Structure formats: C-alpha cells, structure tokens
Amino acid sequence: MQIDARTLEQGTTIEADVCIAGAGAAGMTIALDLLGSGLSVVLLESGGPARDDQNDALSEGRMTGIDTWDLRRMRIRALGGTTGHWNGWCRPLMRQDFEQHDHIPYSGWPLKYADVVPWFRKACRTLEIGEFQWDADERARATGKRLLPVSDIIEQRYYQFSPPTRFASKYGPVLAQASDVRVLTFANVVDVRLDDSRRRVDGFLCRTLTGTTFRVHAGRYVLALGGVENARVLLASRSQQREGVANGHDVVGRYFMEHPHYYRAIGGVHPSALDLGFYRRGESDWRRPDGSAVQMLGALGLAAEVSRRERLLNFSATFQAPGTAPSTPAPVVEDRLPPAAAQALVTRGRGGYETTLLTVRAEQSPMPDSRITLTAEVDALGMPRVALDWRIAPEDDVQMRRAMVLLARELGAKGLVRLRVPGDATRFVWRQDPGGHHMGATRMGRDPKVSVVDVNCRTHEVQNLYISGASVFTTGGDSNPTLTVVAFAHRLANTLRSERRQERSTG
Amino acid sequence: MTSLLRREFLLRALAACGTVAYASAGPRGAEAAGAVPGAARSISAGYFGDQVDAVRVIGEAHLRQLGVEAGDASIRSAARTTLAMIERARDQPRAIRALEQAVRQDFERGRTVQVEGWILSKTEADLCALSLLEDDLSR
Numbered sequence: 001m002q003i004d005a006r007t008l009e010q011g012t013t014i015e016a017d018v019c020i021a022g023a024g025a026a027g028m029t030i031a032l033d034l035l036g037s038g039l040s041v042v043l044l045e046s047g048g049p050a051r052d053d054q055n056d057a058l059s060e061g062r063m064t065g066i067d068t069w070d071l072r073r074m075r076i077r078a079l080g081g082t083t084g085h086w087n088g089w090c091r092p093l094m095r096q097d098f099e100q101h102d103h104i105p106y107s108g109w110p111l112k113y114a115d116v117v118p119w120f121r122k123a124c125r126t127l128e129i130g131e132f133q134w135d136a137d138e139r140a141r142a143t144g145k146r147l148l149p150v151s152d153i154i155e156q157r158y159y160q161f162s163p164p165t166r167f168a169s170k171y172g173p174v175l176a177q178a179s180d181v182r183v184l185t186f187a188n189v190v191d192v193r194l195d196d197s198r199r200r201v202d203g204f205l206c207r208t209l210t211g212t213t214f215r216v217h218a219g220r221y222v223l224a225l226g227g228v229e230n231a232r233v234l235l236a237s238r239s240q241q242r243e244g245v246a247n248g249h250d251v252v253g254r255y256f257m258e259h260p261h262y263y264r265a266i267g268g269v270h271p272s273a274l275d276l277g278f279y280r281r282g283e284s285d286w287r288r289p290d291g292s293a294v295q296m297l298g299a300l301g302l303a304a305e306v307s308r309r310e311r312l313l314n315f316s317a318t319f320q321a322p323g324t325a326p327s328t329p330a331p332v333v334e335d336r337l338p339p340a341a342a343q344a345l346v347t348r349g350r351g352g353y354e355t356t357l358l359t360v361r362a363e364q365s366p367m368p369d370s371r372i373t374l375t376a377e378v379d380a381l382g383m384p385r386v387a388l389d390w391r392i393a394p395e396d397d398v399q400m401r402r403a404m405v406l407l408a409r410e411l412g413a414k415g416l417v418r419l420r421v422p423g424d425a426t427r428f429v430w431r432q433d434p435g436g437h438h439m440g441a442t443r444m445g446r447d448p449k450v451s452v453v454d455v456n457c458r459t460h461e462v463q464n465l466y467i468s469g470a471s472v473f474t475t476g477g478d479s480n481p482t483l484t485v486v487a488f489a490h491r492l493a494n495t496l497r498s499e500r501r502q503e504r505s506t507g
Numbered sequence: 508m509t510s511l512l513r514r515e516f517l518l519r520a521l522a523a524c525g526t527v528a529y530a531s532a533g534p535r536g537a538e539a540a541g542a543v544p545g546a547a548r549s550i551s552a553g554y555f556g557d558q559v560d561a562v563r564v565i566g567e568a569h570l571r572q573l574g575v576e577a578g579d580a581s582i583r584s585a586a587r588t589t590l591a592m593i594e595r596a597r598d599q600p601r602a603i604r605a606l607e608q609a610v611r612q613d614f615e616r617g618r619t620v621q622v623e624g625w626i627l628s629k630t631e632a633d634l635c636a637l638s639l640l641e642d643d644l645s646r
Contacts, residue, residue: 267624267625405619405621405626408619408626409614409615409617409619409626410614412614412619412626412627412628413611413614413615415611418625418626418627419625419626420623420624420625420626421621421624421626422624425621
C-alpha cells in the first residue's frame with residue numbers, strides 16, 4: 001500500500017512492527033525481505049515517485065573539507081533513492097577489506113568476509129548481475145578474453161554491471177501491492193524520540209513539506225537514509241539529549257570516508273599488439289532471464305599479501321577505453337604521447353605503440369576528524385543542515401604512490417605497459433575526486449567508543465534502532481559500495497526476521 | 508631546447524624504451540649498426556632502435572635528478588654498473604640481451620627511477636645517460 005503522507009491528518013500516529021526510514025536500495029531491500037514475515041512494515045520516503053527540486057533541496061549542505069560533489073545532486077530523495085541515477089558498478093568489499101591491518105588505523109570489521117558471502121550472493125540477484133564469482137581467470141576463460149600475463153603480485157579483478165536496477169520501477173510496485181507494507185511518500189523523519197530509559201526508540205517524529213506532522217510508533221526502527229542523512233538525523237535528534245541519539249561517545253558523523261577517485265591519473269604507453277580486451281567494458285558470459293548480457297570490466301590491484309606486506313591501502317586501476325570522452329573533469333596529463341611521436345615505437349623500433357590512461361579508485365584510512373557535523377542553518381523542515389569535512393590522511397598519499405610504483409614495476413618487468421605516476425618521489429599527487437560513496441559516519445564495530453552500530457547493525461546505545469547503508473562501513477575498501485550495502489540490508493532483514501521468530505517462540 | 512621539444516623527445520624516448528616481452532625480434536639497430544663492442548653510445552642507440560634524440564633527453568633528465576654534470580667522466584661514474592655490463596659483453600647483440608635481462612630484473616627487484624613521472628629501470632636510465640657521451644669509447 002502506498003500513502004501520500006501529505007494527506008494524513010495532523011498528529012496521526014501510525015503503528016507498525018518495523019519502521020524503515022528511507023526507500024532507497026537499503027530500505028527497499030529490507031522491506032522486500034520482510035514481506036510475508038508476519039511483520040507489519042512502514043517504509044518512509046522523503047520524496048515521491050519522481051525527483052523534484054523542493055525535496056532535493058533538503059539535502060543541501062556545506063563542504064568544509066575536500067570539495068566533493070554537491071550533496072543536493074548526489075542523493076535522490078524519491079522512491080528508489082540514489083538507484084535512480086546509479087551507474088550500476090558492482091564489486092563486493094574484498095576479504096582483506098574486512099580484516100584488521102596495523103597500517104590502517106581503526107580498521108577491522110567485527111565480522112568476516114565469509115559471514116557476508118551468503119548475503120552477497122543474494123544481493124547479486126537483487127541487483128541483477130551475474131553470479132557471486134570474482135575469479136578473473138575463470139571469467140577470462142569463460143569469455144575468451146586474455147588477462148595480462150602478470151605475476152601474482154598483481155590481483156586481477158573485475159566489476160560487474162547492474163542494468164542498473166532502478167529500485168523504484170523494479171521493486172516499487174511489489175511493495176505498493178503488499179498488504180503488510182505501507183509506503184509513506186513525502187514523509188521525513190525529523191526527530192528520533194526515545195522512551196524514558198533512553199535505551200529504546202519510542203517513535204519517529206515525521207513531517208511533510210506541507211506542514212503535516214505525524215508519528216510512527218514501531219517495535220523496531222531502521223535508518224536507511226543514505227551515508228550522510230543517517231548521521232544527520234541522529235545528530236539532529238537532540239530534543240531529549242544534547243548530543244543526539246546513539247552518540248554518547250561522540251562518534252556519529254566521524255570517520256566519514258569516500259573512495260578517492262583519481263581519474264586518468266596514470267599515464268601509460270603500451271605496444272599496439274597488447275590485448276586489453278578484458279579491461280574494456282564488454283559482455284560477460286552471464287545472461288539475465290530477459291537474455292541481456294551482464295557487462296563486466298577488468299581491473300588491476302595488488303594481491304592482498306602484497307598490500308599487507310607493503311602496508312598499503314586497497315585500490316583498483318582501470319584502463320580508459322580508447323576514444324571515450326571524460327565524463328568527469330580531471331587534470332590534463334601533460335606528457336601524453338603526441339601523435340607526432342608515433343614513429344617512435346614503444347617496442348624499441350619494433351611495432352606500434354598506444355597511449356592510455358588509468359583511473360584509480362582507492363581506499364582511504366578512516367579518520368575521526370573526517371566528519372559530518374550540523375550547522376546553524378536549517379532546511380525547510382527546520383532540520384539543521386550538515387557540514388561535510390571530508391579529509392584524507394597525508395599517509396594515504398604516500399601509500400598510494402608506493403602502490404602505483406609497485407604496479408608500474410610489475411607491468412614494466414613483464415614488458416606490458418610503462419606507467420607515469422604523478423606526484424613527487426614521496427607522495428602521489430592528483431586531484432581527489434569523490435565517487436559519491438558516503439561511508440563510515442555510523443560505523444560498525446565492537447567498541448562503542450569508536451563505532452555506532454554492532455555486528456548486527458544495531459546501535460550500541462539504543463536497543464531497537466538499526467542502521468543500514470554505507471554509513472555502517474568500518475572501512476571502505478575500494479569497491480563501489482552498492483553491492484555491499486544491499487548485502488548488509490539482506491542480512492539486517494534476516495536479523496529482524498530472526499528476532500521476530502525468537503520473540504514468538506519465547507511468547 | 509624548449510620544454511615542448513624536450514617533452515616530445517622524452518615521450519619518443521619512453522616509447523623507444525618500450526617493452527621487452529612483446530618484442531619478438533632483436534632490436535632493429537643492433538646488428539645493423541655494427542657497433543664496435545664497448546662503444547656505449549652505439550650500444551645505447553642500438554638498444555633503443557636509434558631513437559637517439561629522445562633517449563638523450565631522458566639521459567639529461569636522469570642526470571639532472573642525480574645532480575650529475577653531463578660530462579663524460581661523471582656520466583661514466585653515474586652509469587658505471589651499466590657500463591661494466593656493456594663492457595663484459597663480447598659483441599653488441601650480447602650486450603643488448605644482457606641489458607634486456609638487466610632491465611627486467613631492475614623492475615622485478617625494485618631498481619627503478621622516476622624520470623619526469625615515468626617509472627624506468629635504473630639500467631635503462633643509465634643507458635640513456637650513456638647516449639650523452641661525447642667520447643664513445645668506454646673505458
């Protein structure tokens with residue numbers, strides 16, 4: 001059932017077993033998984049069926065750190081959330097991304113990669129990609145494409161591409177027709193109200209842009225509002241506690257991470273004969289039920305043991321397809337081989353050469369000072385706007401340079417590609433663009449002093465409050481987050497169902 | 508030399524440095540040049556397929572980074588390991604094969620230098636520097 005919250009009577013209270021705030025990839029996934037569970041669900045969405053400026057304006061915020069893309073444009077406040085303009089890049093966080101590393105402060109998830117694999121598999125189906133199978137050798141064999149003949153220093157990787165799945169059109173109708181789900185559009189959470197114990201949520205206070213105020217009272221509450229808004233709502237819910245909700249240790253909003261994207265940062269020269277087919281976006285061997293091919297794109301990273309030994313952050317490098325116009329502004333590579341030099345052959349006088357550019361998508365270290373805070377400005381609902389102070393540790397640039405030099409040495413040793421690494425002899429220097437991946441501001445961990453949610457995505461401080469989305473990431477790896485976000489949403493839905501079963505069995 | 512020309516030369520040289528694994532035959536210039544064994548500048552030219560001007564630009568940049576004057580003695584000193592390798596070879600083809608192996612090993616063992624951003628093997632960079640020798644007799 002779908003209800004326009006603007007039509008509710010002022011002061012209405014809606015009862016449900018589970019209230020999910022946010023109908024994007026995470027929130028819709030949870031709602032879908034709870035169908036038939038016996039739990040009544042209310043799914044709140046800030047926008048309506050389509051994007052509109054008035055709603056998007058609610059996301060405006062100030063950038064006080066590294067300049068990132070406009071928050072207002074980056075997130076979509078409408079059914080389906082940001083899947084409405086997502087490009088479909090899928091790769092899971094990797095095994096090593098979940099581990100604790102001495103050289104990455106605050107690293108180490110409270111669960112292992114293997115614990116998430118069943119949910120990753122399910123997420124692959126939700127996002128309409130191929131199997132949860134990431135062995136590049138196997139994929140190359142299956143597609144008849146060739147991997148670069150590099151040593152095991154390099155880890156060959158690939159992305160899969162979702163069609164991309166637009167959750168509003170794909171799953172919206174299912175939820176709208178469900179008898180046990182009520183989808184409330186134009187409904188914004190403006191305050192998380194706690195009970196007298198301050199250990200449980202008593203209700204979400206909600207408001208529409210037309211001035212209707214109502215309350216949702218539920219047994220369990222999930223915030224699935226996006227990586228910035230999850231933190232914003234917790235910080236802004238200070239009607240009962242000055243620090244906000246679930247923020248007794250001043251962690252909410254901290255450890256904000258992005259994936260620094262170094263677009264076309266690495267110059268390369270290679271023989272024309274080099275086969276880069278695996279590293280160009282193209283069809284995989286997987287087919288969807290409608291017959292369409294799942295697309296894939298090969299990438300290069302360092303093997304986990306090399307990253308560990310050399311104390312490096314994770315990254316993946318992709319080759320720019322020839323003839324593609326840059327969609328994102330980036331610095332110009334000054335030393336691209338000009339056509340006039342084409343007679344000088346890359347193979348020392350034997351055969352032709354080509355130039356290429358590599359884009360690097362990188363991990364960043366979590367930092368407490370990279371954070372979201374509230375400003376004195378308010379939006380049309382009276383909610384404080386955020387200041388986003390995205391920071392990257394200087395050590396990350398040092399690690400990135402070492403990583404790129406290792407990549408260059410391996411490609412040089414095998415006579416494949418010569419690389420030009422920007423920066424000086426100590427640091428990688430290139431413009432750090434965001435990926436629109438807002439991670440870490442309500443991070444997962446065992447220690448409430450440095451994390452907001454536990455291994456089950458439940459807040460340490462508030463027993464019936466859960467968080468879903470990339471804001472729970474302890475570390476971000478370099479993989480695009482959507483597949484992992486959806487995997488954790490499936491897992492959280494399973495937790496909610498299990499808790500329901502447990503309650504029933506104990507009467 | 509203008510910076511534009513320098514860049515052009517550098518890029519040509521980088522292209523000339525190229526790759527080993529994808530090359531099926533020996534360097535074009537090696538046998539044809541018929542260089543006298545021990546003639547470092549000729550070996551350099553042969554190795555890089557006669558991309559002499561471009562190679563010299565890399566050599567200059569490499570020496571600049573090392574803080575070395577572009578005089579014969581200082582070049583020989585800076586590139587002595589590579590020079591010794593050339594001198595040990597009985598003829599130019601053998602010298603070039605030895606250099607190819609050394610370049611590969613440089614990359615594998617991390618003996619690289621960064622010249623104007625490009626990651627080159629130390630041997631390659633030395634070889635570029637040797638192309639700057641005025642007196643081509645190595646000793």
